[in-house]
Amino acid sequence: MVDDDKFTVLKNPSLQEAKTIIEKSFLNKTTLVVAGNCKVIYDGRASSKLDFGERLIIVKRDRAILVHRSKGYEPVNWQPSGCILHVKIIKNSIQISAIRHNPREMLKVIFNKIFMLSTLLLDDSADFTLFASEKDMHQAILIKPSLVEKGLKPISYEKKVTPGFIDVYGVDKNGKLVIIEVKRKNAGKEAVLQLANYIKAIETKANRDIRGIIVAPNISKGVQRLLMSLNLEFIALDPRLCAKVLKKTENAKLETYFYKKN
Amino acid sequence: MVDDDKFTVLKNPSLQEAKTIIEKSFLNKTTLVVAGNCKVIYDGRASSKLDFGERLIIVKRDRAILVHRSKGYEPVNWQPSGCILHVKIIKNSIQISAIRHNPREMLKVIFNKIFMLSTLLLDDSADFTLFASEKDMHQAILIKPSLVEKGLKPISYEKKVTPGFIDVYGVDKNGKLVIIEVKRKNAGKEAVLQLANYIKAIETKANRDIRGIIVAPNISKGVQRLLMSLNLEFIALDPRLCAKVLKKTENAKLETYFYKKN
DNA sequence: ACATACATCTCGCGA
DNA sequence: TCGCGAGGTGTATGT
Numbered sequence: 360m361v362d363d364d365k366f367t368v369l370k371n372p373s374l375q376e377a378k379t380i381i382e383k384s385f386l387n388k389t390t391l392v393v394a395g396n397c398k399v400i401y402d403g404r405a406s407s408k409l410d411f412g413e414r415l416i417i418v419k420r421d422r423a424i425l426v427h428r429s430k431g432y433e434p435v436n437w438q439p440s441g442c443i444l445h446v447k448i449i450k451n452s453i454q455i456s457a458i459r460h461n462p463r464e465m466l467k468v469i470f471n472k473i474f475m476l477s478t479l480l481l482d483d484s485a486d487f488t489l490f491a492s493e494k495d496m497h498q499a500i501l502i503k504p505s506l507v508e509k510g511l512k513p514i515s516y517e518k519k520v521t522p523g524f525i526d527v528y529g530v531d532k533n534g535k536l537v538i539i540e541v542k543r544k545n546a547g548k549e550a551v552l553q554l555a556n557y558i559k560a561i562e563t564k565a566n567r568d569i570r571g572i573i574v575a576p577n578i579s580k581g582v583q584r585l586l587m588s589l590n591l592e593f594i595a596l597d598p599r600l601c602a603k604v605l606k607k608t609e610n611a612k613l614e615t616y617f618y619k620k621n
Numbered sequence: 622m623v624d625d626d627k628f629t630v631l632k633n634p635s636l637q638e639a640k641t642i643i644e645k646s647f648l649n650k651t652t653l654v655v656a657g658n659c660k661v662i663y664d665g666r667a668s669s670k671l672d673f674g675e676r677l678i679i680v681k682r683d684r685a686i687l688v689h690r691s692k693g694y695e696p697v698n699w700q701p702s703g704c705i706l707h708v709k710i711i712k713n714s715i716q717i718s719a720i721r722h723n724p725r726e727m728l729k730v731i732f733n734k735i736f737m738l739s740t741l742l743l744d745d746s747a748d749f750t751l752f753a754s755e756k757d758m759h760q761a762i763l764i765k766p767s768l769v770e771k772g773l774k775p776i777s778y779e780k781k782v783t784p785g786f787i788d789v790y791g792v793d794k795n796g797k798l799v800i801i802e803v804k805r806k807n808a809g810k811e812a813v814l815q816l817a818n819y820i821k822a823i824e825t826k827a828n829r830d831i832r833g834i835i836v837a838p839n840i841s842k843g844v845q846r847l848l849m850s851l852n853l854e855f856i857a858l859d860p861r862l863c864a865k866v867l868k869k870t871e872n873a874k875l876e877t878y879f880y881k882k883n
Numbered sequence: 884a885c886a887t888a889c890a891t892c893t894c895g896c897g898a
Numbered sequence: 899t900c901g902c903g904a905g906g907t908g909t910a911t912g913t
Contacts, residue, residue: 366656366736368630390677390691392654394628394741404906405753405805405860412745415652415679421692429652429743430683432701432893439694439908461884464906474628477737479656481691483674491667493889524888524912543667543889547902552814579901598667666891694908701893723899726891755904786903805904809887841886 369476374453377473381446381455384418384478391418393455395473399426399436403464409435416455416468418444420481424457426468438466491602493543499601500527500541500574502608506601507539507574507594508532525557527574535570536561542575543598548582550575555589631738636715639735643708643717646680646740653680655717657735661688661698665726671697678717678730680706682743686719688730700728752867753860755805761863762789762803762836764870768863769801769836769856770794787819798823798831805860808837810844817851 510532772794
């Protein structure tokens with residue numbers, strides 16, 4: 360039931376048929392979709408076992424392999440891109456193995472029945488663009504520091520300190536040093552501890568008082584208390600608002616550009 | 622080309638055909654696999670755009686939806702299980718939308734061509750078992766404390782303290798209190814800060830000296846220094862070894878069982 | 884190669 | 899429902 364180079368679909372193939380198609384798919388780097396009854400063995404950083412059951416297996420062009428059960432976002436077993444793939448027939452079953460080095464890991468999917476086997480040559484060169492990331496928040500704060508506080512003057516961005524990086528670093532309207540830790544999600548305990556740590560690292564070096572501010576869409580009550588006990592501050596900021604600020608700035612730039620041209 | 626209740630495959634269906642099959646799949650909670658040319662819009666915690674290209678879309682029984690490109694482990698767009706699904710025809714395209722509340726999010730996949738459409742009723746009730754998790758490490762330490770240190774006597778497991786949980790908590794051979802933070806991966810800065818925080822919380826309450834130990838397969842040099850400066854300790858322990866210890870214990874139990882019977 | 888931090892992280896467990 | 903932490907997390911970005 361081979362259609363053309365673009366995609367093929369087989370229903371209830373024999374093991375031999377399946378093996379041929381799968382090998383060809385590995386060679387031609389097409390996307391492979393297999394539905395069938397299989398068991399799965401994984402051994403590597405951890406190890407796992409999954410007895411026979413009906414699942415959906417996807418092997419991509421870059422040799423990423425996913426074993427999906429009928430529920431949930433996550434694959435039950437997988438191997439990231441770049442692994443080495445093999446297929447072979449053992450007794451009355453067909454076995455796909457994916458091996459990777461660094462870390463040394465092994466995934467085996469053993470089918471005793473394949474219902475559906477499809478190979479797809481997916482043509483997809485579109486750009487994926489994502490808005491409202493933490494990076495967008497950093498950018499927006501640099502462009503419009505009043506999002507955090509009136510009179511704030513950013514000095515540097517992603518400054519390296521002894522253990523890690525400071526998100527934003529600047530001076531407030533009174534000339535006091537300010538360290539800002541940005542989070543795109545509700546700030547948790549670890550964000551506060553991180554900030555406290557940075558403050559300490561800088562304070563010992565600069566030998567002067569420093570303000571520490573957590574910037575995030577929200578903060579839980581317990582963490583708020585911890586924050587206050589460490590003498591730190593919290594400012595609410597929505598990543599989506601930041602994305603809007605960036606968008607506006609881009610438009611403004613575009614306008615400037617056209618203005619110059621005309 | 623409908624086969625039976627168990628699975629169906631359609632090649633190059635018309636939009637109307639596709640809509641009917643997809644609706645039926647949503648109703649019957651079968652796993653849906655669609656390959657076709659589509660664009661994708663996401664708006665929620667963040668937002669994203671992906672112009673037309675050929676992709677693989679999976680909708681599971683629990684309404685988790687995944688949009689996969691031809692490369693990589695991760696879906697380019699998705700919605701976790703539990704969202705509300707709709708399908709409708711708009712002009713010459715078919716649109717699948719997945720909406721979720723809390724957080725309020727929306728995913729739209731708009732096809733102008735479907736190559737392959739498959740519905741699968743996956744029967745899968747097997748248990749998935751994973752070995753060498755962090756929990757296995759906790760268990761192994763409780764069973765065989767010498768994995769950490771000779772003479773260690775665990776008192777409690779996952780004891781709640783003001784900020785979070787302590788992994789393991791015990792007394793060393795000299796009667797000194799010991800708090801253990803277990804990590805299945807190489808210990809990082811955050812693990813050390815976490816432990817330091819716990820120690821402080823307990824020390825202020827118990828008003829006595831406490832040893833803090835990070836147990837992990839490895840620790841980086843910089844973190845090692847931080848550890849020493851905070852007067853904490855590190856013990857190397859491999860999660861895979863812990864899994865073996867547990868396995869052995871299980872076997873021993875089994876032997877005891879048979880011994881009793883005979 | 885190693886270390887660090889983000890992610891529309893997801894998922895499960897408790898309060 | 900929220901908060902917290904694990905995960906075979908993966909992935910990008912430095913050094």
